Amino acid sequence: MSLRTAERTSQASPRTAPRPSGQGHRSARGLAALRKNTxxxxxxxxxxxxxxxxxxxxxxxxxxxxxxxxxxxxxxxLTFSNMALLATPEALGALVNSLMVGAGSALIALVIGAFLAFVCARSDAPWRRFIFFIGMAPMFIPALVGALAWSLLSSPSAGYINILLRDLGIDAVLNIYSLPGLVFVLGIFYAPYAFLLLHSSLSMMNADLEEAATVHGAPLSTMLRTVTLPLALPALLGSAVLVFALTMENFPVAQVIGNPAGVDTLPTYIYRLMSATPAKSNQAASVAVILTLALMAVTVIQQRILNKRKFTTMTGKGNRPRRVPLHKLRWPFTVLALAYFAVSVVLPMLALLTASMQATPFVSSTAQLLEANSLSxxxxxxxxxxxxxxxxxxxxxxxxxxxxxxxxxxxxxxxxxxxxxxxxxxxxxxxxxxxxxxxxxxxxxxxxxxxxxxxxxxxxxxxxxxxxxxxxxxxxxxxxxxxxxxxxxxxxxxxxxxxxxxxxxxxxxxxxxxxxxxxxxxxxxxxxxxxxxxxxxxxxxxxxxxxxxxxxxxxxxxxxxxxxxxxxxxxxxxxxxxxxxxxxxxxxxxxxxx
Known part of the structure; x- marks a missing residue:
């Protein structure tokens, strides 16, 4: 080899250094990926x-x-024997009760939430700002506290409402310790979830389609049924499924209202199994798996419904939803909103305050509460x-x-x-x-x-x-x-x-x-x-x-x-x-x- 050739070879050697082996190259890439994902x-x-x-x-x-x-x-x-519990009358009854509670309370919450959202977002009713507050107010009262308040109001033996009915000579008893009572309490305290979703949907709704229906001669009822309702349908269904899931898994209200009546739901049934002596933890876990699977299915349905909200129209220009004139119903609708506020906030808080201020734990008549030093x-x-x-x-x-x-x-x-x-x-x-x-x-x-x-x-x-x-x-x-x-x-x-x-x-x-x-x-x-x-x-x-x-x-x-x-x-x-x-x-x- 000549001297010039050797020099060229030595100069080229740094540029032609041997590359790392395939395994080393993959290892370097792996370390880089690990650092990126740390x-x-x-x-x-x-x-x-x-x-x-x-x-x-x-x-x-x-x-x-x-x-x-x-x-x-x-x-x-490993064993499948725990699943045998799911076929017992108690477990099946708890499952049926949970489904009924979820469906009933979702219906009540949807009706209340849709009504308040429409009055607040789309109507010309007075006090709309206060009605917006009414729609959200029950969220500041924990469901457990709301259930306790209604047990004080409508306990069949010592509830304040039943005491008042007896004093008035009315032969009627409201029993909150029942399946309808449980559905009622959950419905009124979960209505704000439906209200917020529906208020957002109605507020963002494009009024041009409603205007077009009116221009073509459609009366108000037809416009609401054929235009407004279809546009709000995804939010309605999404709200219903959301409230169904939330109320089906609710434990505090079901325990406070359902337990005295012997009405078990899946969450209270799980709690009862875990609190037994000795604890039936494996059976409770089997019920928990079924409840989780049911809730997952409901959640998937809700997500699919909410994803369909993409067809709701909203213009790029300043969108101002049309105010629907209520005429003679302006004040009656506001009064209905105030009635819900009384049922969900005012009466429960008054009941709790009265019960906490009683001089004696037992009250036999409303007159007793008006006596001197009866409250403190x-x-x-x-x-x-x-x-x-x-x-x-x-x-x-x-x-x-x-x-x-x-x-x-x-x-x-x-x-x-x-x-x-x-x-x-x-x-x-x-x-x-x-x-x-x-x-x-x-x-x-x-x-x-x-x-x-x-x-x-x-x-x-x-x-x-x-x-x-x-x-x-x-x-x-x-x-x-x-x-x-x-x-x-x-x-x-x-x-x-x-x-x-x-x-x-x-x-x-x-x-x-x-x-x-x-x-x-x-x-x-x-x-x-x-x-x-x-x-x-x-x-x-x-x-x-x-x-x-x-x-x-x-x-x-x-x-x-x-x-x-x-x-x-x-x-x-x-x-x-x-x-x-x-x-x-x-x-x-x-x-x-x-």
Whole structure:
């Protein structure tokens, strides 16, 4: 070889260095993909502990002859014998009752919600702004408190309404402890969910089609039937399915109203099996699986119905829905709205306040309540100064704050991975985050109980596990709220900061978070309010030192201390009202600044 040839070879050698082998190249790509997906994998692991593992334990327990024990994840031998319980008259009766409760309360809620939404959004009735408040007001009264209030109003022996009827000489008795009573209470307190969905649909509706029907000679009734109703039909059906699912899985109202009447629903049947001595945990798990499957089916139906709302028309120009003239019905419709307000808010709160202020726990006539010194604030003050209430109040606020902070943070990170990164885990994260929407809270509570008995993290018996339960149950609401806000913000704003030299983390902190502050704050407040009301998932997780306000109300009522339960309920609603006012002011200030 010549010297020149050798030089050319030595100069070319750096450019023709041997490439890594195929296995090494694949390994390098794998490490790069792992680094890109690290955050998504961490989020997925957290969601697995919150959602997947608890549901997996419930499913395994349903087909096992034992339940998880501390230090032992083995569930024993697999068996189908637990499913035999589903064929018993008690289980079948609970299933039929749940279906009837869901259908009946959905019908009542839909009628009330549709009426209030139409009057508020599309009619010329007076006091429409107050009617909007009426449509939302029952949401600030926990369903448990509403059920307790109506038990005080319509208990067959000592209900205030029945006492008044006897004093008036009217031979009639209202018995709230019945299946119709359960349907009635759930219907009036879940009507706001239908109202909000329908009000949004009716407010966004294009009035041009209605105007065209009127121009072509269609009377008002025909226009409403052939144009307005079809356009609102997806929202109507979606509202009905949503309320059906929510009321079918409701535990507190079914326990307070249905239990005295011997009316079991699937959630109360699960609670009774878990509370038996000894506990029938495997049978309870089998019932929980059936309830979850039923709710998942209903949720799928609801999503398909809501997806059909795409045909609802709305113009790009300023859309102003047509006001339907009610003529002589203007004031009667407003009076009907006020009647609903009286039934859902005024009467229940008066009943709770009266029961908490009675000098004696027993009332035989309305005249007794009008006597001197028959009512006082002594019981309220006694409860307010008691250690039980103060501890429960402190626990409730701490749990709500921890759940709100951690739930909002988790929702943001999960949403960011899904919509702002190319991580392959994004779709799976979204699926897992939305799963609790189709899982009854009481089922989630059972799964979390077993999960944290097995995991080597000692949070069982502390407030932390109650906060974990709130995050797990309400994660879909928080995730949806944050995701909606994130999708409204253009990613170019964050990318511009990165191009100007800022790191990705700093860009998120300095650009994305400030621009999303309204949506993030809304999700935080939603977590806070929902956590203050939570009972179903916490019913298996609390101890005597970690009771929250909802548990304190439930315990007092369950132990026959109606007056104490009423007093705690009044203060409970007062706390929620204060939080709602603060939330409204903070939300208003945030929107003004944005």
């Amino acid at each position: 955050t998504g994998l961490v989020v997925l692991a957290i969601l697995a502990v919150l959602v997947v593992f608890p549901l997996g334990l419930v499913l395994l327990a349903a087909f096992s002859d034992s339940v998880p024990r501390p230090g032992n994840i083995s569930l024993g031998g 604030f002594a019981k309220l003050l006694e409860v307010l100064s008691s250690n039980d209430f103060q501890l429960a109040l402190k626990n409730s606020i701490l749990v709500a704050l921890i759940a709100a902070f951690s739930g909002t943070a988790l929702s943001f990170i999960a949403s960011y991975v899904r919509y702002r990164t190319k991580s392959r885990t994004g779709r799976l994260i979204e699926l897992v985050a939305m799963t609790p929407l189709a899982v009854p809270a009481i089922v989630m509570g059972i799964g979390l109980l077993w999960t944290w008995l097995l995991l080597p993290i000692p949070i069982y018996g502390t407030l932390a596990i109650l906060a974990v339960a709130c995050v797990a149950v309400f994660l879909p609401q928080g995730y949806r709220g944050v995701s909606a806000s994130m999708l409204q913000m253009d990613q170019d704003l964050e990318d511009s900061a990165v191009m100007l030299g800022a790191g990705r983390t700093r860009s998120v902190l300095d650009v994305t978070l400030p621009l999303m502050r309204v949506g993030i704050m809304s999700s935080f407040l939603l977590f806070l309010m929902l956590s203050m009301r939570e009972l179903s998932a916490s019913i298996f997780l609390f101890t005597s030192n970690t009771r929250i306000l909802s548990i304190l109300v439930f315990d007092n009522f369950d132990n026959g201390q109606s007056q104490a339960a009423a007093a705690v309920s009044v203060l409970y609603c007062l706390v929620i009202g204060i939080l709602a006012v603060i939330a409204q002011k903070v939300g208003g200030e945030r929107k003004t600044r944005s």
